[in-house]
Amino acid sequence: MxxxxxxxxxxxxTNIINTSxxxxxxxxxxxxxxxxxxxxxxxxxxxxxxxxxxxxxxxxxxxxxxxxxxxxxxxxxxxxxxxxSPKRPWFLFFKHKTQACKSNIYSATQSQSNNHEGYLFDPHEGAWYRLPIESVPAGFSPASSSGGLICFMSDDAGPKTLILCNPFLRSITQLPPTQRPRLFPSIGITVSHTLINVVVAGDDLISPFAVKNLSSESFHVDGAGFFSLWGTSCPLPRLCSLESGRMVFVNGRFYCMNYSPFSVLAYDVAGNEWWKVQAPMKRFLRSPSLVECKGRVVLVAAVEKSKLNVPKSLRFWSLQGGGRTWVEFERMPVQLYGRFMEVEGGRGFDCVGHGSFVVFTIHGSDQVLLYNFYTKGWQWIPPCPFVGDGNGGGDGGGGGGDGLQCFAYEPLLATPAVGLLNQPLIPF
Structure with a gap:
C-alpha cells in the first residue's frame, strides 16, 4: 500500500537494493x-x-x-x-462519478473541486497503490486505456476532447476535438510503441430529444508519419445502442456491446467498416461485457433462463470461426454464483480482462472479484484501503459507495507513441 x-x-x-x-x-x-x-x-x-x-x-x-x-x-x-521491460497485466480503478456529474447538473465550484485519483492493483501480489493524477484538468473522466496511457474524455456534451495521460510520468497530450458533437460515446483506443488508433462511436448530438444518428470517427497516427485527425467517419449498423461506453481491441478490430437486443458490434480499422455479430443466448443475458484475454475476444454475462433445466449461471464465451461464432468455455461455480448474485443484488456488474485475469466490479459497491484463467481460481480481492473506509472486500460481504470503474492497465515508464504527435506528419 x-x-x-x-x-x-x-x-x-524498504525492499530495495541499496548497494551503498x-x-x-x-x-x-x-x-x-x-x-x-x-x-x-x-x-x-x-x-x-x-x-x-x-x-x-x-x-x-x-x-x-x-x-x-x-x-x-x-x-x-x-x-x-x-x-x-516485461508486460505486466495490472488494473487501474477510479471512483465512479455521481449521476449528477454525468448529467452535467453540478455547479462550477463542484467541477473545479474534481480531483483524479487512481488505485493501481497488482493481481500477482494482491497489492494496492494510490496513484494521484494531478495533470488532468477538471471536467474530464477516464474513458479507456492502452499502452501505459489513460484516455480521459471531456464531460460536456458536444465535440469531445480527449487527453492521453501517463500517470507515472505526469504527462498529458491533448488530441484535437472530434468533428461531431456527441453525448455519451463509446471510446476505443489502442497504443503501441509506433502507433495510436482512437475510435469514437455513438450518437451525433443534434438534440437530447432527437432521433439517434449513430456514427463513428477515428484518429490515427503511426511511425511512418501518417495521420488522420478525425477525418475518417463511418455509419454504424441500424438499430444500435452503445451504452457501455467501452471497446476492446483484438487483431486489428474494435469490439463493443450493442443493447436492445444484445449483440456485438465489430469495427475493422483498416477497412473502416462496422458490422454486427449475434450474441450467444442473447434473450437470456444480463450485464454482458466484452473483455480481451490473451488475444481473444471473450463475452462474459449472467444467464437467467426461466426453464428449470437451464440453471442460472455466469458464463464465458470465446469468439471464433473468423469472428462470427461463440464457444462457451467456462462457468462460475454454482455456490460462488449464488454468493456473487447475493452481493450484486440485481444492480448489475462490469468485467475487464487483462492477460490471464478478469475483474468483476459491482455497480454501487467497492467489492471486486478476480478470476484467473490459468489457475481457474476465483477470489474476492482485498479491499482497496484508499476508498472510503475499505468495507466490502475479501469476504464478499457488505460493500458500499458509488462503485469502482476499472481499466486494464500496463504501467510504463515510457510511452514513445506520444512523441509521434509532436513530429511533422503527412495526412492521408
Whole structure:
C-alpha cells in the first residue's frame, strides 16, 4: 500500500537494493550482498536489471543514489526499458462519478473541486497503490486505456476532447476535438510503441430529444508519419445502442456491446467498416461485457433462463470461426454464483480482462472479484484501503459507495507513441 509521487520519494522505503548502505557485517554473513561483488558490476548490466523492475520497485530504487534517480530522464535507459521491460497485466480503478456529474447538473465550484485519483492493483501480489493524477484538468473522466496511457474524455456534451495521460510520468497530450458533437460515446483506443488508433462511436448530438444518428470517427497516427485527425467517419449498423461506453481491441478490430437486443458490434480499422455479430443466448443475458484475454475476444454475462433445466449461471464465451461464432468455455461455480448474485443484488456488474485475469466490479459497491484463467481460481480481492473506509472486500460481504470503474492497465515508464504527435506528419 503505497502512494506514487515521482517528485518526492521517501528515502526510508524498504525492499530495495541499496548497494551503498550494505554494512561490512552483512557482507560477511551474506555473500550475496557483498559490496565487493556488486560494486564491480558494469553499470549497463545493473541498468538491465533495473529495467525489469515493476514501477513501484523502480520508484523505490530511485532513492538509492543520484544516478538511479536520474534513470527516468536517461534516453539510453528508457530505450533499453522499452525493449526489455516485461508486460505486466495490472488494473487501474477510479471512483465512479455521481449521476449528477454525468448529467452535467453540478455547479462550477463542484467541477473545479474534481480531483483524479487512481488505485493501481497488482493481481500477482494482491497489492494496492494510490496513484494521484494531478495533470488532468477538471471536467474530464477516464474513458479507456492502452499502452501505459489513460484516455480521459471531456464531460460536456458536444465535440469531445480527449487527453492521453501517463500517470507515472505526469504527462498529458491533448488530441484535437472530434468533428461531431456527441453525448455519451463509446471510446476505443489502442497504443503501441509506433502507433495510436482512437475510435469514437455513438450518437451525433443534434438534440437530447432527437432521433439517434449513430456514427463513428477515428484518429490515427503511426511511425511512418501518417495521420488522420478525425477525418475518417463511418455509419454504424441500424438499430444500435452503445451504452457501455467501452471497446476492446483484438487483431486489428474494435469490439463493443450493442443493447436492445444484445449483440456485438465489430469495427475493422483498416477497412473502416462496422458490422454486427449475434450474441450467444442473447434473450437470456444480463450485464454482458466484452473483455480481451490473451488475444481473444471473450463475452462474459449472467444467464437467467426461466426453464428449470437451464440453471442460472455466469458464463464465458470465446469468439471464433473468423469472428462470427461463440464457444462457451467456462462457468462460475454454482455456490460462488449464488454468493456473487447475493452481493450484486440485481444492480448489475462490469468485467475487464487483462492477460490471464478478469475483474468483476459491482455497480454501487467497492467489492471486486478476480478470476484467473490459468489457475481457474476465483477470489474476492482485498479491499482497496484508499476508498472510503475499505468495507466490502475479501469476504464478499457488505460493500458500499458509488462503485469502482476499472481499466486494464500496463504501467510504463515510457510511452514513445506520444512523441509521434509532436513530429511533422503527412495526412492521408
Amino acid at each position: 503505497e502512494t506514487f509521487n515521482i517528485s518526492s520519494i521517501s528515502a526510508t522505503t 548502505s550494505t554494512s561490512s557485517s552483512a557482507s560477511v554473513t551474506n555473500p550475496w550482498m557483498d559490496s565487493r561483488i556488486w560494486s564491480k558490476l558494469p553499470q549497463r548490466l545493473i541498468d538491465r536489471v533495473i529495467a525489469f523492475l515493476p514501477p513501484p520497485a523502480f520508484f523505490r530504487a530511485r532513492s538509492v543514489c543520484k544516478r538511479w534517480y536520474g534513470l527516468l530522464f536517461s534516453t539510453a535507459f528508457l530505450e533499453m526499458y522499452v525493449h526489455l
